[in-house]
Amino acid sequence: xxxxxxxxxxxxxxxxxxxxxxxxxxxxxxxxxxxxxxxxxxxxxxxxxxxxxxxxxxxxxxxxxxxxxxxxxxxxxxxxxxxxxxxxxxxxxxxxxxxxxxxxxxxxxxxxxxxxxxxxxxxxxxxxxxxxxxxxxxxxxxxxxxxxxxxxxxxxxxxxxxxxxxxxxxxxxxxxxxxxxxxxxxxxxxxxxxxxxxxxxxxxxxxxxxxxxxxxxxxxxxxxxxxxxxxxxxxxxxxxxxxxxxxxxxxxxxxxxxxxxxxxxxxxxxxxxxxxxxxxxxxxxxxxxxxxxxxxxxxxxxxxxxxxxxxxxxxxxxxxxxxxxxxxxxxxxxxxxxxxxxxxxxxxxxxxxxxxxxxxxxxxxxxxxxxxxxxxxxxxxxxxxx
Numbered sequence: 344x345x346x347x348x349x350x351x352x353x354x355x356x357x358x359x360x361x362x363x364x365x366x367x368x369x370x371x372x373x374x375x376x377x378x379x380x381x382x383x384x385x386x387x388x389x390x391x392x393x394x395x396x397x398x399x400x401x402x403x404x405x406x407x408x409x410x411x412x413x414x415x416x417x418x419x420x421x422x423x424x425x426x427x428x429x430x431x432x433x434x435x436x437x438x439x440x441x442x443x444x445x446x447x448x449x450x451x452x453x454x455x456x457x458x459x460x461x462x463x464x465x466x467x468x469x470x471x472x473x474x475x476x477x478x479x480x481x482x483x484x485x486x487x488x489x490x491x492x493x494x495x496x497x498x499x500x501x502x503x504x505x506x507x508x509x510x511x512x513x514x515x516x517x518x519x520x521x522x523x524x525x526x527x528x529x530x531x532x533x534x535x536x537x538x539x540x541x542x543x544x545x546x547x548x549x550x551x552x553x554x555x556x557x558x559x560x561x562x563x564x565x566x567x568x569x570x571x572x573x574x575x576x577x578x579x580x581x582x583x584x585x586x587x588x589x590x591x592x593x594x595x596x597x598x599x600x601x602x603x604x605x606x607x608x609x610x611x612x613x614x615x616x617x618x619x620x621x622x623x624x625x626x627x628x629x630x631x632x633x634x635x636x637x638x639x640x641x642x643x644x645x646x647x648x649x650x651x652x653x654x655x656x657x658x659x660x661x662x663x664x665x666x667x668x669x670x671x672x673x674x675x676x677x678x679x680x681x682x683x684x685x686x687x688x689x690x691x692x693x694x695x696x697x698x699x700x701x702x703x704x705x706x707x708x709x710x711x712x713x714x715x716x717x718x719x720x721x722x723x724x725x726x727x728x729x
Contacts (some may be wrong), residue, residue, distance in 0.1 A: 345661070348654040351647035358644050362636040363532055369629075370538030377582065378498040385497045389419045389489070390472030390554070394459045395436075396426040398480035403435050405480055406448065412489045416445040419489070423449070424466045427456035432480075458722045460566050464559045472554060477566070479548040485588040492551045492587040502556050502579025503571045505533070505542070506549035506587030524697060525704070532637065533583035541581040541630055543637045545571050549589035553579075563720040564617060565610035572618045575630060601707050606721055608642055608711035613720060615639055643712065645705040676702065 379385075391409050395402055402423070409421055423436045433450060440448035451469065453462050467475060474493055478484075488506060495504045507530055510523045529544065536542040547567030558573050560566055571581040615622075615638060622639070624631040652672055658665040675698050682699025 344654050344657050347650060348658055348665075351651040351654065354640070354647040355644065355651065358636065358640050358647075362640075363535070365636075366532065366535045366539060366633070370535045374538040375540050375580075377495055377501065379494050380497045383494070385494060386415055386418050386490075387473040387493065387496065388471060389414075389474040389476055389493060389551070390470035391419060391421045391476040391478055391489075392463060392466055392470065393421065393423045393478050393480055394426065394462045395423055395428060395432050395480040396456070396459075397428050397430045397432060399428075399431040399435060401481040402432050403439065405478065405482060406436065406439050408483050409478070409489075410443065410446055411486065412484060413487050414489045414493075420447040420449070420471060422451065422466045422470060424462040425450060425452045426458065426462050427452065427454045456723065458562055460560050460564055460722075461562045463566055467554065467557050467559075470554060474551055475554045475557065477547060477550040477552075479591070481591060482548040483590045484549060485590075488549065488587040488589065492549065492584055495582060495584055496551070496553065500580055501582060502574040502577065503545070503550065503552040503581040504584050504587075505545035505547075505551075505571075505581070506589050507583070507585045508546040508548060508589045508591060510591060525700060530583070530585065534585055536633060536637070537582045539629060539633070541575050541633075542571075542583050543581075543630070543633045544568070545581070546589065548591060549587060561617075562722045563610070563613060565607070565614050568611050568614040569618060572614065572621055572634075575627075576618070576621060601703060604704060604707035605711045605714075608708050609714050609719065609721055611638065612642060612711060612715040615642075616715075642708045645709040645712075648705055 393402075393405065398405075406421060406423075410416075412419075425433050425436070433452060436448070436450045440450060449469070451466050453465055463477070474496055476489065476492070484506075492504055492506055495501050508526055510526055533542045533544065545567055550567070550571075552570065552574060556574050556577060556579065557570070560569055574581050615634075621627050621634055622631050627634075655665060655669045655672060659669050660666075679698040679702040682696060
């Protein structure tokens, strides 16, 4: 029992602290550089791709945001795939396209509804850009984000670039605060993974890749995860560009955040299943360690977390340490419950926000794992709601 306790504790510490320290240290010793155009004249033609389903409240702002970016208008186009939207999304996009003279905007309707992945498969062959940009229908870029993102492709070894997502939490909701803190942790990790060569997770709303590397995916596959993995498989780097900023509204309710996390986790687990050859450390060396540590173990962290609590109950009388550790675990989950009970309180302190969000993440991963083990897949995608 004690062996299981200590092994579970070791796993949890490794997943959330040990692996980041490992990446940081190895990146300092073996840092890979990125070659950029010193004259800042690299401006390839790019295609901005936006998948939308019933986004009448966001799509106009998103398109106008892209039109205002600091990039030559003659060097980019915008393609919107509407996944059989039933609101005014199509009408709004077409109206802007009819009025815009400097940038070509195209609307392609996917019918019947098949989900985001199928939508991207549909429009990528229509894209004329050497570089394709993936934007969500509610993604607002900083004015220089596109230029900064694209500049990395001057290096012929770079195949995929993701920017920095910043969650805006104007409501002050605690889930939003937890989500923002989680993204800061993820972005720090991506920065140091880039030093090693490639990162193992991207945002999806501010991503770019070489069009010739794009591979059509199955409808159930998560493009934000599988596509970068295929880029690595082909020998190119996937990197994080923290100066290319995307702002999105954080989800304001636990229910919305939970559903989104279950959906993403389920599709990510299937992505790991489909790309399991990358877990082979003989062929993929350090990247396989990254993929196992950052993704596979992270999604399964609920297992050592539950095991730690259960074994601790049986060991509580063995020594004062086990007793105090049990009290610490009870306190942690109590704080998470306090966070849950006062979710709508804008004044919630960080000591209840973080335990609550951490617990929500692990429970959603457990739910997703159960669905994965039952063979469930999720194809139809719904947009985030704030």
